[in-house]
Amino acid sequence: MNKLDKSLLNSLSSFRRLEDDQLREVLDLARLRRVPTGKPIFEEAEDAKQFFLLLDGHVRVERLNAEGDKVISLHIPPGQLFGIARALGRDTYPASAMAAVECIVLIWPMSLWDDFAGRYEGFAAEAYKTVGQRVSEMNNQIMELATQHVEQRVARAVLRLMKQHGRNTDSGVQIAFPVTRKIISEMTGSTLHTVSRLLSRWERQRILRSAHRHIHVLDASRLEELTRQDA
Amino acid sequence: MNKLDKSLLNSLSSFRRLEDDQLREVLDLARLRRVPTGKPIFEEAEDAKQFFLLLDGHVRVERLNAEGDKVISLHIPPGQLFGIARALGRDTYPASAMAAVECIVLIWPMSLWDDFAGRYEGFAAEAYKTVGQRVSEMNNQIMELATQHVEQRVARAVLRLMKQHGRNTDSGVQIAFPVTRKIISEMTGSTLHTVSRLLSRWERQRILRSAHRHIHVLDASRLEELTRQDA
DNA sequence: AACCAAGTTTGCGCTTTCACAAAGTTCGTA
């Protein structure tokens, strides 16, 4: 656990209000786990026995409806808590969490949640802020689904991935994990066919490049334009 | 405030774990307000200076997108806390709250939130449970919008209103506040025209009755059927 | 080197649902 401390100290807003020795206490109680790409970390409706912190990688949060259609509700970037059912007064996970790429996660038994919340000033507050951000995002997604056309929704989804999970390269901003047409369709309530047509067009227009399941955004401002109704 | 105590004691899950004298303390700090039908209680993005408990009536939670389209994300039944931005680590309201019918609300300054959460065992827990329920509903709405057709979404919306805000009458279950086609379209990401066609059909089929902005569900099980994809 | 699985592209017809339009109804209020 020694190697982790340094990198943790800086990046983790969840723990940023903790003293160094408190942080050590917390880390000492955690278990570290590597999750390979595509594997589940937990499943919807499962007993919420643990909560997690994403150290490295990207987590995809998804649900299945009764007909078996998959819906992706959000992606989690490194540094965030997840699986925090307790913060929602729940004892099961409301959705499944999948490793969008290989992930390194810290794991605590859920029984420690109340401990942490009680003992460490600011821990709960930060957790609820995280919840608040997710609620905002869900709210936005509802608005988009309710009022926007597929093209706008896909443009927004790509932009969101870029902003939250992008890394700068010499050929534009690259989304940090593999993304297929199918996945974008599950994020936007569309079909992989329609998404394919849109991405092909945007590639022709040099708005983005996509190959090998990786997307580079070349011209974010034109993508922003496509986001608007009248475009 | 005396008259309230009795009715409150029973119904309010938010305070159900409080002792009688604690409850009195809490009530003594509240202000009571009547809000006429259609009037706002607070607006999206406003400074979250207060939080609320709905004693009587029904509150509609809505947002406007950049193009000015209204989206209704949920309705709140009597007995629930709302405007609890602090529970989401926010200092502005994430949406607007409107009186769907005349409402009676208790109001506390937001500064008391942390007080209550700290002092009254179970208050925070109940609040987070409420948040959790709303998150679940939002999740469901995202799934519906992403995967279901308009007819299914409208059927579900009517059923949800019936279950959460219905009162039994001799002519079926009546939704407890006025609901127009427009409102249903804003709940389902549809248009008032399409909703009108659906409701007319359902009325012909004796699944429901609707007049004077009031809807009675006559045959919930047939509505449930329409909820399914293959119907 | 060959093959398979996974992902992508593209065409075509069809359904759903919207947009626009216009008339009818009901409600509240002056």
Add this chain to the structure above:
DNA sequence: TACGAACTTTGTGAAAGCGCAAACTTGGTT
């Protein structure tokens, strides 16, 4: 009780996007 505002109904045409189908590309594996 008359008027206007709000709400509803219904028709018609158009388009967005889906479903189905088939071919193609790419990457990984044996």
